[in-house]
Amino acid sequence: MSDSCNTCSAAGTCSGESCPPELTEAQKASRIGKVVAIMSGKGGVGKSSVTGMLAVSLRRQGYKVGILDADITGPSIPKIFGVKDKANVVPAGVIPPTSSSGIKIMSLNLMLENEDDPVIWRGPIIAQILNQFWTDVVWGELDYLLLDLPPGTGDVPITIFQSLPVDGLVVVTSPQQLANMVVRKAIKMAKKYDPRFYGLIENMAYVECPHCQERMEIFGKPQGQAEAARSEIPYLGELPVDPALATLSDAGKIEEYQSPAFDEIGRRLAEELKKNVTLNPSKLNLKM
Numbered sequence: 001m002s003d004s005c006n007t008c009s010a011a012g013t014c015s016g017e018s019c020p021p022e023l024t025e026a027q028k029a030s031r032i033g034k035v036v037a038i039m040s041g042k043g044g045v046g047k048s049s050v051t052g053m054l055a056v057s058l059r060r061q062g063y064k065v066g067i068l069d070a071d072i073t074g075p076s077i078p079k080i081f082g083v084k085d086k087a088n089v090v091p092a093g094v095i096p097p098t099s100s101s102g103i104k105i106m107s108l109n110l111m112l113e114n115e116d117d118p119v120i121w122r123g124p125i126i127a128q129i130l131n132q133f134w135t136d137v138v139w140g141e142l143d144y145l146l147l148d149l150p151p152g153t154g155d156v157p158i159t160i161f162q163s164l165p166v167d168g169l170v171v172v173t174s175p176q177q178l179a180n181m182v183v184r185k186a187i188k189m190a191k192k193y194d195p196r197f198y199g200l201i202e203n204m205a206y207v208e209c210p211h212c213q214e215r216m217e218i219f220g221k222p223q224g225q226a227e228a229a230r231s232e233i234p235y236l237g238e239l240p241v242d243p244a245l246a247t248l249s250d251a252g253k254i255e256e257y258q259s260p261a262f263d264e265i266g267r268r269l270a271e272e273l274k275k276n277v278t279l280n281p282s283k284l285n286l287k288m
């Protein structure tokens with residue numbers, strides 16, 4: 001029995017085993033609507049860029065948004081948002097810095113002395129850090145917290161599916177056959193944890209000629225829509241290879257990127273996020 005059992009209304013009738021863990025100060029100060037993990041099967045398909053753009057799009061639609069950079073060993077979220085302020089540690093927990101449009105960002109890079117210091121930790125330590133990002137970060141009030149997962153089906157995605165209250169997933173893929181084959185593995189792995197899939201996005205689906213606007217499918221025919229149908233996931237849309245996105249991301253100005261294709265994807269995602277508002281009681285510790 002913990003001390004909190006003395007004041008619990010169920011005291012005397014429960015075994016004490018089913019008690020949810022006591023809330024930390026940071027959790028008491030945080031109210032998060034939905035937690036959305038962004039995953040890909042393969043590295044380099046543009047998952048972090050898409051995570052950043054989804055956050056930007058939801059913010060432009062008026063939602064309060066945060067991003068947790070769960071790609072602990074290869075973090076890129078602070079860089080593409082140009083966030084250089086360190087996370088602030090206060091007695092209640094860690095205060096995440098805010099981007100220029102008001103997106104709260106937490107990444108291990110914001111706690112390292114130098115942003116290019118490598119993280120040379122094994123899986124269990126990384127899992128512990130991720131749990132602390134959940135329990136010790138003062139997120140405040142958010143409609144959506146996006147988790148930028150590392151690629152693949154390794155330790156970190158498994159830890160997150162098992163220990164964080166993820167409401168659903170967005171899958172990012174690209175047209176290469178291999179990427180699709182690998183993303184199918186990731187989808188099958190994620191399905192074991194019975195999440196909701198908010199949608200699939202196909203990045204780098206084509207290049208548009210800047211002179212004649214001809215569409216060139218340089219990585220082969222896009223397969224995202226067919227893959228989404230096969231995996232029974234809502235199809236959110238496709239994005240071109242756009243040098244402006246890469247240039248603005250490198251300059252830390254992803255919030256300045258404008259793309260009608262992305263606006264449409266962001267609008268569809270917001271529609272999917274609004275569906276299915278039933279709360280899972282096991283996740284109530286941080287819910288509105």
Ligand SMILES: Nc1ncnc2c1ncn2[C@@H]1O[C@H](COP(=O)(O)OP(=O)(O)OP(=O)(O)O)[C@@H](O)[C@H]1O
Nearest residue numbers: 043044045046047048049204240241242245246249
């Ligand atoms: N649609 C796009 N058009 C042009 N460049 C893009 C596009 N999407 C991503 N990129 C660029 O491709 C590179 C890889 O993107 P990103 O870091 O988002 O991939 P990732 O899948 O998150 O990689 P990782 O394997 O590290 O998780 C970056 O330089 C990014 O700016």
